[in-house]
Amino acid sequence: xxxxxxxxxxxxxxxxxxxxxxxxxxxxxxxRKKLDVGFPKESIMACLNYLGLKxxxxxxxxxxxxxxxxxxxxxxxxxxxxxxxxxxxxVYPKFAHKQKDLKYKLTEIGASFPTKKISEWxxxxxxxxxxxMDYDFEIVDHHMAHAAGAxxxxxxxxxxxxxxxxxxxxxxxxxxxxDHGKIERISSISAKHSLGIFFEHVTxxxxxxxxxxxxxxxxxxxxxxxxxxxxxxxxxxxxxxGMNLKAKYSSVRxxxxxxxxxxxxxxxxxxxxxxxxxxxxLVQLFKNAIKETGIHDVVWSGGVASNIKxxxxxxxxxxxxxxxxxxxxxxxxxxxxxxxxxxxxxxGLWKYNFDNAYLGPKYPExxxxxxxxxxxxxxxxxxxxxxxxxxxxxxxKGNIVFxxxxxxEFGPRALGNRSILASASSLKCKDDLNLKIKKRVWYQPFxxxxxxxxxxxxxxxxxxxxxxxxxxxMVREKMMKKMASVINIDGSARPQMVTxxxxxxxxxxxxxxxxxxxxxxxxxxxxxxxxxxxxxPEDVVDVxxxxxxxxxxxxxxxxxxx
Ligand SMILES: [Fe+2]
Numbered sequence: 001x002x003x004x005x006x007x008x009x010x011x012x013x014x015x016x017x018x019x020x021x022x023x024x025x026x027x028x029x030x031x032r033k034k035l036d037v038g039f040p041k042e043s044i045m046a047c048l049n050y051l052g053l054k055x056x057x058x059x060x061x062x063x064x065x066x067x068x069x070x071x072x073x074x075x076x077x078x079x080x081x082x083x084x085x086x087x088x089x090x091v092y093p094k095f096a097h098k099q100k101d102l103k104y105k106l107t108e109i110g111a112s113f114p115t116k117k118i119s120e121w122x123x124x125x126x127x128x129x130x131x132x133m134d135y136d137f138e139i140v141d142h143h144m145a146h147a148a149g150a151x152x153x154x155x156x157x158x159x160x161x162x163x164x165x166x167x168x169x170x171x172x173x174x175x176x177x178x179d180h181g182k183i184e185r186i187s188s189i190s191a192k193h194s195l196g197i198f199f200e201h202v203t204x205x206x207x208x209x210x211x212x213x214x215x216x217x218x219x220x221x222x223x224x225x226x227x228x229x230x231x232x233x234x235x236x237x238x239x240x241x242g243m244n245l246k247a248k249y250s251s252v253r254x255x256x257x258x259x260x261x262x263x264x265x266x267x268x269x270x271x272x273x274x275x276x277x278x279x280x281x282l283v284q285l286f287k288n289a290i291k292e293t294g295i296h297d298v299v300w301s302g303g304v305a306s307n308i309k310x311x312x313x314x315x316x317x318x319x320x321x322x323x324x325x326x327x328x329x330x331x332x333x334x335x336x337x338x339x340x341x342x343x344x345x346x347x348g349l350w351k352y353n354f355d356n357a358y359l360g361p362k363y364p365e366x367x368x369x370x371x372x373x374x375x376x377x378x379x380x381x382x383x384x385x386x387x388x389x390x391x392x393x394x395x396x397k398g399n400i401v402f403x404x405x406x407x408x409e410f411g412p413r414a415l416g417n418r419s420i421l422a423s424a425s426s427l428k429c430k431d432d433l434n435l436k437i438k439k440r441v442w443y444q445p446f447x448x449x450x451x452x453x454x455x456x457x458x459x460x461x462x463x464x465x466x467x468x469x470x471x472x473x474m475v476r477e478k479m480m481k482k483m484a485s486v487i488n489i490d491g492s493a494r495p496q497m498v499t500x501x502x503x504x505x506x507x508x509x510x511x512x513x514x515x516x517x518x519x520x521x522x523x524x525x526x527x528x529x530x531x532x533x534x535x536x537p538e539d540v541v542d543v544x545x546x547x548x549x550x551x552x553x554x555x556x557x558x559x560x561x562x
Pocket of ligand 1: 165
């Protein structure tokens with residue numbers, strides 16, 4: 001058994017055994033601190049408990065990243081706590097610019113022999129506290145872990161694995177060829193030329209939270225008009241040379257230059273310019289990599305792979321044949337990626353059947369019933385063997401229903417086990433969700449879950465089964481009314497296509513199809529604003545009471561607020 005751990009931004013743990021991914025969870029779901037950082041003590045315990053294991057049962061531990069700044073925060077964890085509060089804008093910075101200057105200078109320094117040794121000592125010290133005594137240990141390179149996750153979960157035997165993020169182990173990206181498990185790096189993009197940091201700066205300058213609100217910048221860019229290239233002052237910030245990137249400015253100087261542009265630009269235009277720049281540079285990088293290697297099947301990971309608008313543009317390239325985005329593309333997926341990398345290195349294993357992301361813990365019905373009983377002054381509940389029909393009917397009639405069942409999703413998206421469901425066509429539902437439950441900005445779109453067999457009818461560019469909401473598809477003109485609450489202003493949507501991996505969810509969608517003529521619902525993550533997706537039955541009942549949402553299906557229990 002291999003335990004993968006990640007102790008940075010969006011910390012987490014995963015256990016694999018042979019060719020099976022047994023369990024994977026992120027720290028935020030346990031500590032209830034969104035995108036929590038630090039040693040993933042709770043995630044490790046949750047993984048062990050889920051499988052009924054003890055630390056002795058683990059043969060190998062795979063950690064990730066040993067660059068200078070990561071090592072420093074392992075020695076002084078309080079630095080991480082402070083940065084977490086700053087990044088999430090919970091405290092006001094005393095020396096904002098100095099802190100930023102220092103951060104970017106330090107993070108650009110890669111791993112070395114001493115940082116690896118110190119990191120190993122610091123991580124083993126924490127593992128010892130949990131009872132880990134005798135095990136093999138290795139720290140996997142940051143971008144190798146990103147690439148391994150994408151390559152080994154893609155179902156492809158051979159292809160290109162491209163990674164682009166902010167920074168990790170001195171790099172901000174890489175191009176790799178994978179072939180029957182072997183991953184060979186053919187290009188390394190330095191942290192000094194980081195597209196991820198560029199987009200992070202843009203997010204931050206617009207008053208939003210870095211590493212969290214980049215999707216809002218992308219969404220806002222839809223509400224701007226296009227400008228000619230000569231007026232987009234960001235386009236020359238990066239040059240794509242073959243399979244590499246070159247930034248015009250240092251990270252610190254780039255911040256200052258962006259600030260000047262923002263001063264003279266309306267925010268939505270600023271967002272558009274940044275999105276356009278990111279998209280164009282990525283498209284060029286992918287094109288060049290395909291041309292130079294002659295390989296047309298591509299897998300893609302790293303934080304920047306969460307940009308679904310850029311993903312859609314890349315997928316539409318005639319050069320791209322098969323395509324896969326690792327569903328937990330950001331650093332939250334590193335624990336699993338690192339474990340997989342080591343599983344190949346040690347055991348030669350690399351094939352995983354990754355057709356769903358339900359890798360987290362599950363809670364038995366007795367426990368759900370116990371929690372409901374404890375709250376019986378606030379909720380009434382009944383056992384219903386046909387609960388899917390009831391949920392389908394309620395959603396079709398314009399109600400908002402919480403769906404809590406099975407194993408928790410791994411990654412940022414709720415995929416029908418920790419989801420809020422609503423009508424895919426009702427704009428009123430969308431507004432109610434935004435204003436009363438999710439408390440989100442108005443320009444952030446919601447996404448649909450659909451029956452896979454409806455995909456061709458709904459999307460004009462349907463070409464593969466997208467199960468994880470990592471990709472934009474264009475909605476056909478005639479379907480726009482029926483998809484009104486889950487469509488972006490540019491006519492695209494980011495769907496989850498449901499096949500057989502989630503029988504209960506499928507039944508709900510089938511019932512919605514019977515009632516409305518289309519097997520599609522709005523699906524958004526089940527959480528309180530600013531908090532992670534719910535994990536335990538206590539979490540979900542708490543959200544129901546706090547949001548005052550009337551209906552919930554928790555496994556076979558139909559729950560109604562009193
Ligand atoms: Fe990363």
